[in-house]
Amino acid sequence: MTGGPGRSRKSPDQVTIVDVARHAGVAVSTVSYVLSGKRAISEVTRTRVLASIRELGYHPNAGARALASRRANTIALVLPLRAGMQVPVVMQFAIAVVTTARRFDHDVLLVTSDEGPSGLRRIAGSAMVDGMLVMDVELDDSRVPLLRDLTRPSVLIGVPADPTGLTCVDLDFHRAGQVCVEHLARLGHHRVALLGAPAAVYDRGTGFAHRTRAGVAAAADRHGVTVVTQPFEEGPAAIRQELADLLDRHPDLSALVVQNEAAVGPVLACLPTLGRRVPQDMSVVAICPDQFAEQAAPRITSVPVPAEEIGRQAVALLMRKLHDEAVPEVTLLPPRLTIRDSTAAPTARTPR
């Protein structure tokens, strides 16, 4: 426990590369090369070293490795912690990121933006991470100029207004909006409402909300569909009220596109009480996680946000940037519409 006079002051439990080398009867550098594979090592030596490693329970010291190799084998995942976040999606995403990063032999440092840009500076400056994944990027995000300056590569989830010099991944929300409307138009709907995120989300300049709205509008235009757009606050009471008002003002609506996870359940619950059965009197398409769509009654036709896929892609892109490979500035994942039980052809309801 005290460490005899010979052993200086090393803690007893820490096995170092020196111990491994001694145990295997080779030089320290040989052990290192066995581990990294950066030089040829004879099969016999390699197995002997690996055996020693296992026997001693050796784990390379991350700090020393980072210091010597100038690579931390860690990436940062920068989460926002604002209200109105899509919690399950974020979680799914985070898990995909960790899992994928591990596959590339990297770990993930969890960072929140509440320290502001200085937090990013600190992380990057201290060389704790080799690169960073930044979530929930807004159209005009204050972190973007900083990221452009930083020496470490980064990948953004979400697309800012000007993606020049950046790397961004996201669902193609514009197309997602289109796909929803096209589906409804094909069914014969002509009057559609988009129930969007809370107004604050639009005001904040959140890309996905704006892009979806644009996509919906574009497709509507093209297919002769009229669209009413309406932000939607949270809370079942507010939702009920807003929905009632909406139907009051536009009694001839026959379909809804809902882009607001939290609203999906309440909307479905309210519609029958407002005299609209789903899907007979009102079709509903949602942009929300599959899990939500599957569990609702009726099951909802939806375009899921492929959080897992986005996470994988983001990590993969970051890894390529770490290897100095060129990557596209914007990667948009194609939306996939899953048709379930909440959409149908409209039934003649009010005479024109």
Place this chain on the structure above:
Amino acid sequence: MTGGPGRSRKSPDQVTIVDVARHAGVAVSTVSYVLSGKRAISEVTRTRVLASIRELGYHPNAGARALASRRANTIALVLPLRAGMQVPVVMQFAIAVVTTARRFDHDVLLVTSDEGPSGLRRIAGSAMVDGMLVMDVELDDSRVPLLRDLTRPSVLIGVPADPTGLTCVDLDFHRAGQVCVEHLARLGHHRVALLGAPAAVYDRGTGFAHRTRAGVAAAADRHGVTVVTQPFEEGPAAIRQELADLLDRHPDLSALVVQNEAAVGPVLACLPTLGRRVPQDMSVVAICPDQFAEQAAPRITSVPVPAEEIGRQAVALLMRKLHDEAVPEVTLLPPRLTIRDSTAAPTARTPR
């Protein structure tokens, strides 16, 4: 860019402590002591050094620091990634952990359990983290013996069957169950059902589910209340069915305790269609996040899981362990019942 002959091969952007020392005209060690405060430094020197640091934009290299000081200033947050997790709670918790850790000048490494125990070994062995927070601990958790062996301290969220030698934090679910039943008993209810988590969660030996059940049973006993216990699967269809069955078998139930985030909404939605208005015909108490309880219609009397508080406590405890302070093995947070609109005295319904 090429690094002149004098500057050897250091990357141009990395400011080191040597640069700061030179700029401030002091020794490297002096800069270090200014930063750590471990030795007295004159005010004049300290300000000069701090000025240089700011001017040069110096950030200590985390790897070097960890190597030399043998402390990484990082803690691991070990998440499960099983199905049936309480996603919003986990998220809340994670954010609280990161925020609190930062307050102690630590960062957070996000780890998932899918690598199994070897993942924990790797993290601990590589000295990337000084300690770990392990979430979602089960009664008989395979990670527990490992944690006991590890040299690095850890704090568990959840309490295993035998917490000896560990440090655990959790909501006092036993008392939470009691509190719910006591509230109902006080209102005059005599026939209560506990709608629990999916059966798999019980089978898995998840502590909070078992403890709640025990607490409910104990309080029921004491107050002369009869309790029906029933695991509840997910998905609105299943829930509706199970609820209908339950009411069929026990038509005289006048109150429900729901410990199943995902079931709260559907249950509330189903009850009226089964001829039970809330709270007139059926009182409902839930153990779920406040957010859910507030947004439901009617707003639900509930005991929230204080994720944020648990996160803060867990980090605080871990920090104390890092400083070799003694901490209690089990810290149980007292449940707080918030009375809202979903509970009332029972109305005579079926004649005895």
Place this chain on the structure above:
DNA sequence: CCGGAGCGGCGAAGCGCTTCGACGACTGCG
């Protein structure tokens, strides 16, 4: 007037690892 105790600062020895250049021992070829 001198000895001892702080104070404030310096220099150097690592922390555990990667990586570069060097160097024997083979190989194959002229």
Place this chain on the structure above:
DNA sequence: CGCAGTCGTCGAAGCGCTTCGCCGCTCCGG
């Protein structure tokens, strides 16, 4: 038979930081 070219291994020089021991001051009491 000799020389160049691998191949496999070694030794040593850092990476940027903390920390220990030391030293020259100044200040104080005896």
